[in-house]
Amino acid sequence: MNLMRVSEMVHLTRYEEGKGGAALKICKYYKGDYVALQMIKSFFLTTIAFFLILALAAAGNINWFLEHFDQMNLAVVGAILLISYIVLMATYLAVTFVTANIRYGKARRSVRAYEIRLKELGDNIRYASPDAAYGKRSGR
Template sequence: MLDKRKVRLMTKLALYEQKEGREDMKISAYYKKDYISMKTVATILWTTVGYGCVILLIGLAAMNSLLENLTLTTMLVLAAVAVVAYVAALIVTILVTRKIAGGKHRDARMRMKRYNHGLIRLLKIYEKENKE
């Protein structure tokens, strides 16, 4: 005979596994600090690549103006502005990434705890059925 509680619980667990479960299991495999560090390193790399592309495009777009007014002080000022802007962009993206990744890891761990609790409940139902 089918137990409605067992069927509902199994359906709920299966839906979780198919939707969020795969991603949550990957995230939960890491310690929170390791997950945040991994995401931070990836953000630093992609921010550097993106910033380099933006600087290159701005340099190409303003090539005529730069070549006409090019002096040593202009080059130094532009380099200093570029470095300061890069550091500022890097700091902002790192802070945002750490906040988002920390929240994502926390939420995934909570969902995994609920999932594991559901598995334990299902196991208890099966154990109860086997005793009878």
């Protein structure tokens, strides 16, 4: 039994079942697809959140709304709500874009290192003999 090979397999399995699991799932997508998917999710979730916030704001000021409803300019109120929605959506889409890019970059780097080690394991580069030690790799 090549103990170094077994040790490497253990490390790779731990990566797959631990922190690397999420990274591997992310890297199944192309970067553009992953970021687009996250932004679409954000769009729908932020829309739901906006209406929930609106409902909470109405609940907290319901007496005021009932007293002043007939004096309100609904067009102005509608414009304010629309602008608020656009600002909230733009903010969250921007945050989602940045975080999705950062997450994908980190996942890609992590999976790249894993793939290199997996390929070396498959090619038996470092584990040709039980006495093989980590040393300089050719071409690097």
